Amino acid sequence: MSEPHDRTIQYGNATGGDVVVALDVGGTGIKCGLVRPDGVAVHAERHPTEAARGPAAVVDTILDVAAGLTGMARAGGLTPVALGIAVPGVVDEARGVAVWSANVGFRDVPLRDLAVARLGLPATLGHDVRAGGIAEARLGAGRGAGHVLFVAIGTGIAAAHVVDGAANIGAHGAAGEFGHILVRPDGPRCGCGRPGCLEAVASAAAVGRRYQELAGTPGTAAEVAERAAAGEPVAVRVWQEAVEALADGLATAQALFDVATVVVGGGLAQAGARLLDPLRAALRERVTFHREPRLVAAALGDEAGCLGAALLALDAHGGVSTTMEAR
Secondary structure, eight states: OOOOOSOBOOOTTOOTTEEEEEEEEOSSEEEEEEEOTTSOEEEEEEEEOOGGGOHHHHHHHHHHHHHHHHHHHHHTTOEEEEEEEEESSEEETTTTEEEEOTTTOOEEEOHHHHHHHHHOSOEEEEEHHHHHHHHHHHHSTTTTOSEEEEEEESSSEEEEEEETTEEOOOTTSOTTOGGGSBOOTTSOBOTTSOBTBHHHHHSHHHHHHHHHHHHSSOOOHHHHHHHHHTTOHHHHHHHHHHHHHHHHHHHHHHHHHOOSEEEEESGGGGGTHHHHHHHHHHHHHHOSSSOOOEEEEOSSGGGHHHHHHHHHHHHHTTOOOOBOOOO
């Protein structure tokens, strides 16, 4: 396990031996672990989701992994006090129901109640990107900003609008579908069925598809970024198209939310300055009377969702405050 990020999370009702069982469920894998109330991950694991087996099998895997971590904690002399689960798709956090997820096939799954029945622990269910956004806003690259937009750009695109450490959920649990902002009405058809969504133009998957369409050879988004930096004309065109579409989406988001900081995460953000520098410039061109937000790379990596799931559980079951400090 890699070393955890330097951080301290303080919760008034916590004792030294308490841990939260936290799971970040994705379409491919489950990132999970035991997180102390001081913010230190004392154990981390990864498991394949194997979504092709169907949603019932995925639920069984989630509960089995959570039960295994709970047992491991107790065997190690720790006291599991809560369970936090983050999943993709539309999540009714108030009822603890995974309403819909294309990646894992969930349809109205009462995951929180199933977890409580299996583990006997208080449980919280949250959205994976919102959980990651909360972690980045409170502990990572958005710390201290107050108003943060966390944008995850990977196979798809989603976002979380976080104000003073809490993410906007929306009336139906569907807030943050940033990837489905219409940016190119005549563009490629999105997985949602409508042409021209941001996700269909600027996600990592879309960049790879577009490059193969124009170049006739395959290329991942990371490879396209490298080839664009080397001056390959097709790669430059594809990368620029993605950056321009992302800037259009962010300009719309800034008009709506007026955030102080935009934190960019997900696989495409691994391109670093190759993405962020031209994206800042393109966004600056689109900003008129709105304040230009600070645009930064995510700091917590792929552990943000798991850490965010722990934060949600601690908030719901006794957490009172968070701080982050360098050691």
